[in-house]
Amino acid sequence: MRIKKLTAIILTCVLLLSGCSSKTEDSTLDYQETIAVITAYEDAYRDYVQTGDGQVSVTTSISETPNGQPCNARFTSVVNQPFTSCSLEVQRNDRTEYDEYFNISDTMMMAVRTYITESGVPVITKYISTMGQFYLLNPDTQTCDLVENIESLDFFMTFEQVTTAYAGT
Secondary structure: OHHHHHHHHHHHHHHHHHHHOOOOOOOOOOHHHHHHHHHHHHHHHHHHHHHOOOOEEEEEEEEEOOOOOEEEEEEEEEOOOOOEEEEEEEEEOOEEEEEEEEEEEOOEEEEEEEEEOOOOOEEEEEEEEEOOEEEEEEOOOOEEEEOOOHHHHOOOOOHHHHHHHHOOO
16 A cells, blocks of 8 residues: 555665664765655555545634745645645745645655746745755755755745644644
């Protein structure tokens, strides 16, 4: 079953990411291992969407980002499954940006910012928050680059903060 596989991969990677893995000079997080965790989560979620029949809880609201930008929020969780996420639609930098948060595990959250350039090209930037640190997943250098000033990105640091802000509970 994919959920058991996902759980095993996440637990393995959390152990690896906590200090037992090889690290690059620029990062305390291994890029390939992090991508493996994300891919396992995305694959398990895709499998669940195609075959699952669980109950989904959705809360929508008009809210604000961490820096106070107005946004439309959609908080989604699948009952008894490890799939909880939140999507924001935000007017920022003279364009519509979409921020998404994914609760990968108890210790890891993925944040994704997407927008479309004036020429119609989608720009997707992924970040990982784990062990009290926030990292840019840099596909060009295949590194996890530590973000020193998360406030400038207008993201939350933990999924607990996302839940508090947008779950409506």
